[in-house]
Amino acid sequence: MARIIALANQKGGVGKTTSAVNLSAYLAAGGFRTLLIDIDPQGNATSSLGLDKEACDLSIYDILIDPAPLAGAVVPTGQERLALVPSTSVLLGSETEAALTALSGREQRLAEALDTLPPDAYDFVLIDCPPSLGLLTLNALTAADGVVIPIQCEFLALEGLMQLSNSIYLVKRTFNERLDIVGVLMTMFDARTRLSAQVVEEVRRFFPNRIFETVIPRGVHLAEAPSYGQSILGYDPASRGALAYRAATNELIARAGLR
Amino acid sequence: MARIIALANQKGGVGKTTSAVNLSAYLAAGGFRTLLIDIDPQGNATSSLGLDKEACDLSIYDILIDPAPLAGAVVPTGQERLALVPSTSVLLGSETEAALTALSGREQRLAEALDTLPPDAYDFVLIDCPPSLGLLTLNALTAADGVVIPIQCEFLALEGLMQLSNSIYLVKRTFNERLDIVGVLMTMFDARTRLSAQVVEEVRRFFPNRIFETVIPRGVHLAEAPSYGQSILGYDPASRGALAYRAATNELIARAGLR
Numbered sequence: 001m002a003r004i005i006a007l008a009n010q011k012g013g014v015g016k017t018t019s020a021v022n023l024s025a026y027l028a029a030g031g032f033r034t035l036l037i038d039i040d041p042q043g044n045a046t047s048s049l050g051l052d053k054e055a056c057d058l059s060i061y062d063i064l065i066d067p068a069p070l071a072g073a074v075v076p077t078g079q080e081r082l083a084l085v086p087s088t089s090v091l092l093g094s095e096t097e098a099a100l101t102a103l104s105g106r107e108q109r110l111a112e113a114l115d116t117l118p119p120d121a122y123d124f125v126l127i128d129c130p131p132s133l134g135l136l137t138l139n140a141l142t143a144a145d146g147v148v149i150p151i152q153c154e155f156l157a158l159e160g161l162m163q164l165s166n167s168i169y170l171v172k173r174t175f176n177e178r179l180d181i182v183g184v185l186m187t188m189f190d191a192r193t194r195l196s197a198q199v200v201e202e203v204r205r206f207f208p209n210r211i212f213e214t215v216i217p218r219g220v221h222l223a224e225a226p227s228y229g230q231s232i233l234g235y236d237p238a239s240r241g242a243l244a245y246r247a248a249t250n251e252l253i254a255r256a257g258l259r
Numbered sequence: 260m261a262r263i264i265a266l267a268n269q270k271g272g273v274g275k276t277t278s279a280v281n282l283s284a285y286l287a288a289g290g291f292r293t294l295l296i297d298i299d300p301q302g303n304a305t306s307s308l309g310l311d312k313e314a315c316d317l318s319i320y321d322i323l324i325d326p327a328p329l330a331g332a333v334v335p336t337g338q339e340r341l342a343l344v345p346s347t348s349v350l351l352g353s354e355t356e357a358a359l360t361a362l363s364g365r366e367q368r369l370a371e372a373l374d375t376l377p378p379d380a381y382d383f384v385l386i387d388c389p390p391s392l393g394l395l396t397l398n399a400l401t402a403a404d405g406v407v408i409p410i411q412c413e414f415l416a417l418e419g420l421m422q423l424s425n426s427i428y429l430v431k432r433t434f435n436e437r438l439d440i441v442g443v444l445m446t447m448f449d450a451r452t453r454l455s456a457q458v459v460e461e462v463r464r465f466f467p468n469r470i471f472e473t474v475i476p477r478g479v480h481l482a483e484a485p486s487y488g489q490s491i492l493g494y495d496p497a498s499r500g501a502l503a504y505r506a507a508t509n510e511l512i513a514r515a516g517l518r
């Protein structure tokens with residue numbers, strides 16, 4: 001069975017998509033068959049891998065609203081062993097949530113869709129979530145074995161941690177008892193400022209034993225790669241950002257393996 | 260009557276809160292009586308101005324769910340002529356949206372609350388929105404005269420612009436015909452990379468004539484100020500970030516005045 005990992009944090013712009021795309025790329029490069037699911041209506045993960053959203057037949061929303069085998073929405077990426085279920089922006093975020101709200105068993109839709117995959121199709125499934133704790137993120141947390149929480153090394157990113165961890169434990173108690181926090185990944189660390197180091201310390205106190213050793217540095221290559229439709233592995237594998245995501249992926253494998 | 264301006268963009272981390280807080284601070288410093296409303300469940304605008312969320316009696320959610328005069332939730336900030344309606348995290352984002360969804364006339368709740376203010380209490384009301392196009396942002400767009408759209412100078416921030424402008428025109432046609440895009444404010448411009456300049460050019464093509472002349476540079480002072488509970492005006496008024504927000508505020512006054 002595939003390990004299903006959600007990238008979630010309702011704070012915006014903390015590196016959920018960048019982490020989902022680059023962890024997936026290094027998992028695939030490391031020999032693991034990997035599926036990335038983009039449930040953010042903005043479709044940033046879809047375009048970060050160079051896919052044309054208009055050219056995709058089915059998106060994750062079609063499957064969630066009108067259940068069909070998930071395999072029908074899977075498209076290849078430019079990388080071996082890495083496949084994607086795209087998000088297309090036909091429906092606005094609020095329309096998708098509204099359409100889902102009207103359905104019964106609405107938080108289980110993604111879990112049911114994942115159950116339609118052949119049991120040994122993938123080793124890892126990563127889910128990129130939108131910046132909210134609404135029904136789309138709820139679907140991801142209900143379907144996942146674990147959550148990786150990207151946190152930007154900035155003060156405002158500290159605010160929502162209590163809300164987020166409450167939500168995760170609420171989902172664990174009500175919908176998905178196997179859900180666990182796999183780890184907290186610190187992102188956009190800027191060594192030139194004291195602020196970054198202070199935030200890392202604060203998060204270490206809040207989530208003891210759950211913080212990845214690897215801290216992702218702020219680096220322009222990571223922000224440029226999506227404009228070329230490539231992961232950092234494809235765009236600039238020697239950059240500090242690439243080496244950091246390679247190390248973070250190795251930690252993810254170890255953490256996911258332990259459970 | 261006060262000019263009501265929403266800071267909205269469903270892309271996360273683009274500088275909505277930073278812009279809402281600092282534009283409000285410079286409007287107040289410029290002699291305008293200003294009210295900042297924080298409708299983001301994370302409450303970043305509330306803590307950026309140094310307010311203790313636990314100490315606030317009423318939050319915007321209490322008013323939206325169980326209508327009462329908005330003035331009852333207004334609290335002073337450390338700055339003259341600047342007042343705040345705080346967001347407290349009692350209700351998770353998804354719970355607030357769920358509670359609001361059940362009410363009739365749900366998208367008008369904020370507009371109705373604003374109507375309870377004395378007509379000449381404020382010159383400007385700014386509303387800081389969460390990173391989604393759900394019911395909370397819909398409430399802000401329905402109540403507002405204008406929208407300022409902060410856009411980070413990064414590739415991924417370009418993706419959702421079509422969705423956002425579609426949403427604004429949908430609200431204009433269905434709920435609030437006076438709604439208009441006051442301007443697009445480019446944020447976190449990093450002069451050391453080509454990427455920033457390329458994104459500004461792209462946005463200028465997408466929103467001709469609506470882009471603020473002032474571009475907000477990336478600067479650590481802006482990210483540090485909230486950890487001291489101060490606007491950039493209070494924290495470091497001589498910094499490049501402070502001077503840029505002062506200039507952007509003057510543009511906002513001119514743009515809001517013209518309409």
Ligand SMILES: Nc1ncnc2c1ncn2[C@@H]1O[C@H](COP(=O)(O)OP(=O)(O)OP(=O)(O)O)[C@@H](O)[C@H]1O
Binds near residue numbers: 011129220270414
């Ligand atoms: N380590 C990094 N260094 C520099 N830029 C980065 C880094 N990580 C992410 N970015 C850039 O920062 C912005 C925010 O990152 P990203 O979009 O991955 O966050 P997100 O949490 O997925 O955002 P949203 O909340 O909108 O889904 C993007 O423009 C991205 O390219």
Ligand SMILES: Nc1ncnc2c1ncn2[C@@H]1O[C@H](COP(=O)(O)OP(=O)(O)OP(=O)(O)O)[C@@H](O)[C@H]1O
Binds near residue numbers: 303446448
């Ligand atoms: N010009 C700037 N230079 C440096 N850092 C900035 C700048 N503007 C904002 N920041 C920082 O970037 C992060 C994102 O900004 P902010 O929280 O204002 O965005 P937002 O759009 O309100 O995010 P959300 O989508 O979560 O509401 C914050 O940590 C903030 O302190």
Ligand SMILES: [Mg+2]
Binds near residue numbers: 128129
């Ligand atoms: Mg994202």
Ligand SMILES: [Mg+2]
Binds near residue numbers: 276303
């Ligand atoms: Mg914000």
